Amino acid sequence: MLVPMRKIQQVSFGGPAVLQLAESEKPVPGEGQVLVRVRAAGVNPADWKIRNGLVVGDLPLTVGLDFSGVVDSAGTRFKPGDEVYGVTFPPNGSYAEYVAVSEDALAAKPESLDHVEAAALPIAALTAWQPFTRLFPVGPGHRVLVHAAAGGVGHLAVQIAKAKGAYVIGTAREAKHAFLRDLGADELIDYTTSDFSKSQVVDVVLDPISGDYGPRSLDTLKPGGSLIDIVGHGPDRTEVRRKAEELGLRFDEFYVSPSGSDLAEIAALADAGSLRVSIAEVLPLEQAAKAHELSESGRVQGKLVLTIQG
Ligand SMILES: NC(=O)c1ccc[n+]([C@@H]2O[C@H](COP(=O)([O-])OP(=O)(O)OC[C@H]3O[C@@H](n4cnc5c(N)ncnc54)[C@H](OP(=O)(O)O)[C@@H]3O)[C@@H](O)[C@H]2O)c1
Incomplete structure (x- = not known):
């Protein structure tokens, strides 16, 4: 007998009101996939960018990119009952009671975290981890500048760069400095009152803001330095590309990749x-629309998470 599940679906692009609570059959895992009973789903800015059509997706779609839950069907690496966390993509999103997902996009949930905390990690932590381990491997002696340091990606990027031995500088408004100092940031800049581009000399910048932050961030880089723009689709990068080329600096646009092995290292x-x-x-x-409104405010400190009962 087919068993229905609840999920948050959208059949048109638009504001938070297009998010609907819907019922459908549980997904059937395909080759290389397992079925996961989702306990909690992370909320990421990409969710509302997809919702409003800024990032194009196929409709209808189930929203959500990451989750933590319990394996329901046997795979080759995971067995029923295993606690896992991982990444999925719309239309088969994570705002759902079940998700069928590739085993390669999963890792064992960190033992020290509950499902809410684990669900907050996959997309944001991979977006901090992959640039700092692949594009510009950070280590002792490096000075690292993290913009939007108090955000979902930023507060994890600060800690990952610190764990790798770097000196870490973050931009955030003053009210968030104590939070970031507690996470290990060495220096903080209140971007509302001072110009980071005038005061810093760094090896690498992680930029979740883009726009004029791109060319201004290049002004902080040492020769051989690297600017990594993680915003994704949207901003025009013509000016920052031109300036990076002129100064002989590296500029990359980064897009996160699902990776169970990276998630194991993060765990x-x-x-x-x-x-x-x-x-x-x-x-x-059921309050996914409210979560999107909070995320779209651009002021969230840390991560928003949805829990799934039942
Ligand atoms: N390319 C990819 O694969 C990928 C993956 C993940 C995320 N992203 C993108 O990366 C961006 C950040 O994601 P997120 O989850 O970290 O977002 P978020 O959690 O919503 O970020 C919110 C934080 O941004 C800070 N902020 C806003 N404007 C700022 C400014 N001008 N300077 C410094 N800080 C500022 C806010 O702190 P204050 O109150 O201090 O301003 C707030 O704490 C989004 O655009 C997202 O779509 C891309």
């Missing part, structure tokens, strides 16, 4: 106490 960091995730607010699945 180890969390279990060692070197990566803490800060939860701004936890809402039930």
Whole structure:
């Protein structure tokens, strides 16, 4: 007998009101996939960018990119009952009671974290981890500038760069400096009152803001330095590309990749106490629209998470 599940679906692009609570059959895992019972789903800015059509997706779609839950069907690496966290993509999103997902996009949930904390990690932590381990591997002696340091990606990027031994500078408004100092940031700049481009000399910049932050961030880089823009689709990068080329500096646009092996390393960091995730607010699945409104405010400190009962 087919068993229905609840999920947050959209059949048109638009504001938070297009998010609908819907019922459908549980997904059937395909080759290389397992079925996961989702306990909590992370909320990421990409969710509302897809919702409003800024990033194009196929309709109808189930929203959500990451989750933590319990394996329901046997795979080759995971068995029923295993606690896992991972990444999925719309139309088969994570704002749902079940998700069928590739085993390669999963790792064992960090043992020290509950499902809410684990669900907050995959997309944001991979977006901090992959640039700092692949595009510009950071280590002792490096000075690292993280913009939007108090955000979902930023507060994890600060800790990952610190765990790798770097000196870390973050931009955030003053009210968030104590939070970031507690996570290990060495220096903080209140971007509302001072110009980071005038005061810093760094090896690498992680930029979740883009726009005029691009050319201004290039002004902070040492020769051989690297600017990594993680915003994704949207901003025009013509000016920053031109300026980077002129100055002989590296500029990359970064897009996150699902990776179970990276998630395993991130879990180890969390279990060692070197990566803490800060939860701004936890809402039930039914309040996905409210979670999107909060995320779109651009002011969230840490991560928003949806919980799924039942
Ligand atoms: N390319 C990819 O694969 C990928 C993956 C993940 C995320 N992203 C993108 O990366 C961006 C950040 O994601 P996120 O999850 O970290 O977002 P978020 O959690 O919503 O970021 C919110 C934070 O941004 C800070 N902020 C806003 N404007 C700022 C400014 N001008 N300077 C410094 N800080 C500022 C806010 O702190 P204050 O109150 O201090 O301003 C707030 O704490 C989004 O655009 C997202 O779509 C891309």
